[in-house]
Amino acid sequence: MNNTYKVLSTDMDFLTAALTQVRVSVWHVQDDREALMDYGGPIEEYSPLSIRIMGGRYFRSMYEFRVQK
Incomplete structure (x- = not known):
């Protein structure tokens, strides 16, 4: 798995x-913890x-947005 x-x-x-049109997932990152908020699209x-x-x-200031490489 990548x-x-x-x-x-x-x-x-x-x-x-x-x-x-890649799938973008939404993450909440705080200190050393991260939580997936939405699998995205x-x-x-x-x-x-x-x-x-x-x-x-x-909100861009509250979440981290990721795409798989």
């Missing part, structure tokens, strides 16, 4: 993910404040 991933952080990362919309995936909106 456990390598890329964390999306810049507008260019989100644009690339949206255009290629393709990015439907993004802004400087939030990302919309599969109808759900997630």
Whole structure:
């Protein structure tokens, strides 16, 4: 199983993910703990404040967004 991933952080990362329609997962990372919040899907919309995936909106400052490599 491939456990390598890329964390999306810049507008260019989100644009690339949206255009290629890759599955983006949403994670809550705090200190040394991380929890999967949503298995995700393709990015439907993004802004400087939030990302919309599969109808759900997630704040960029609160979550980590990952794509499998």
